[in-house]
Amino acid sequence: MKYGFLGAGHLASAVVFGLIKAGVQPDDIFVNSPASARSLADKTGIHYAEEKQLIGDSDLIVLAFLPEQLKKIIQHLPADCFQNKLIISFLGSTSLDELQKSLPAAEIVRSLPNVNAEFDRSLTSIIFGSTISEKSKQLVKDFFNKIGSFVELPEKDFPAFSAIAGSGPAFVALFAQSLQKAAINQGIDPETALTISLKTLEGSTENLLSRQLLPNDLIKAVASPGGSTADGIVSFEKDDFANIVNRAILATINHGTK
Ligand SMILES: NC(=O)C1=CN([C@@H]2O[C@H](COP(=O)(O)OP(=O)(O)OC[C@H]3O[C@@H](n4cnc5c(N)ncnc54)[C@H](OP(=O)(O)O)[C@@H]3O)[C@@H](O)[C@H]2O)C=CC1
Ligand SMILES: O=C(O)[C@@H]1CCC=N1
Structure with missing residues (x-):
């Protein structure tokens, strides 16, 4: 199982450290971002990868940049590169609908972990997109169980969850x-x-x-x-x-x- 992180900030770092503590091999994790990704790779032993390679090689791609960066990041990538890819979004305020419209060919999960992921203590909320397979759902559950636990919530509860568990x-x-x-x-x-x-x-x-x-x-x-x-x-x-x-x-x- 290969994991690819687009974004290497506070939340991505906490989750990467959490995955490694849970036994994921650093060799199986890739990261890309304009500046911080290389230092996260140096600190953890995970690999820096160019965006297209990261997306192509990863079984599970994590969006860990800021919500306002979504359009720009997607626009400069080839339209078909997310085809059938399993994507977990950490984007705080971006709705499932917005994610599905931006990435129509992908299997999408909206989630809200928190920085306690580093210590196996993130209670994460998740909501699955409409096109996600049972197999992908299980991969996602396994992912969040490695950094704590998860709760499936309706989209309407995400803002409150974000304020209480995320913030x-x-x-x-x-x-x-x-x-x-x-x-x-x-x-x-x-x-x-x-x-x-x-x-x-x-x-x-x-x-x-x-x-x-x-x-x-x-x-x-x-x-x-x-x-x-x-x-x-x-x-x-x-x-x-x-x-x-x-x-x-x-x-x-x-x-x-x-
Ligand atoms: N921090 C938290 O506790 C929580 C955060 N979230 C959500 O997680 C997301 C990340 O938040 P947080 O970690 O705090 O933010 P940070 O500001 O720490 O990190 C943002 C990351 O986005 C990266 N980035 C910018 N442009 C690109 C690009 N073109 N391609 C790839 N990566 C890019 C930045 O890279 P670089 O550093 O190289 O410039 C940086 O690593 C947000 O959407 C937020 O809403 C959700 C719940 C909790
Ligand atoms: O402050 C933020 O916008 C993000 C979302 C939840 C925690 N941090």
Whole structure:
């Protein structure tokens, strides 16, 4: 099985590292982009390839460039080079319909992984195009199982999924940074403050997942009656924390409507 990546940016790099950790041979991965592809190839042992060769030789082609680059990239390639090719798009805001119109002869999958793919932790949403075969569907599922897990979603849910799972790592990092700043404000040195923040996030997520707790159960378990955590929760609620998060998710979803 040969994999070809058009684009070598943050998401492509995370997925390439994830595939290699899952046992894919670097020799079986090809990458092309104007600048970064060669350094990704040097770092990982995968191969740089010219676009046409990459498309011709790959069993599965990943579109990992920015949505606005789609038309330009397709236009300068021969019209028939994507004939019967299996293509997975990572393009955040590009609909399945748009992809199928741009690449009518290909088998298309729209997907939204996230950068946690590097550690086998991407929950990816997928939607299969109308012309995709059962065999190709299985190849796609195998691909996403190598970098985490996947969920099949209707297209209407992609914007919300993108805002929460795709953009989410950035929002979690923002919360981590806020916890770190709060610790620094209390006189703790920045490095220790970051460790405290990250280890607390890591342990709390593990706690929720492994004990299959609802978030409110963990809140109750930590906020001892009459204790200090309850005062912190009241302060968050006064500042409308849930709405702050909801507004940020809406702003993310509404990006394309500006
Ligand atoms: N980052 C994330 O967490 C997520 C990103 N996405 C989607 O993934 C896609 C990539 O995002 P991200 O990795 O963040 O973006 P980056 O800006 O990090 O990477 C974009 C890549 O596109 C490449 N590129 C530009 N022109 C071409 C071309 N002609 N042929 C091939 N490659 C080209 C760039 O190459 P070069 O560097 O050589 O100029 C670069 O490697 C986007 O569509 C985004 O919506 C989806 C979910 C999460
Ligand atoms: O910021 C973006 O546009 C992409 C889509 C989801 C995460 N990153």
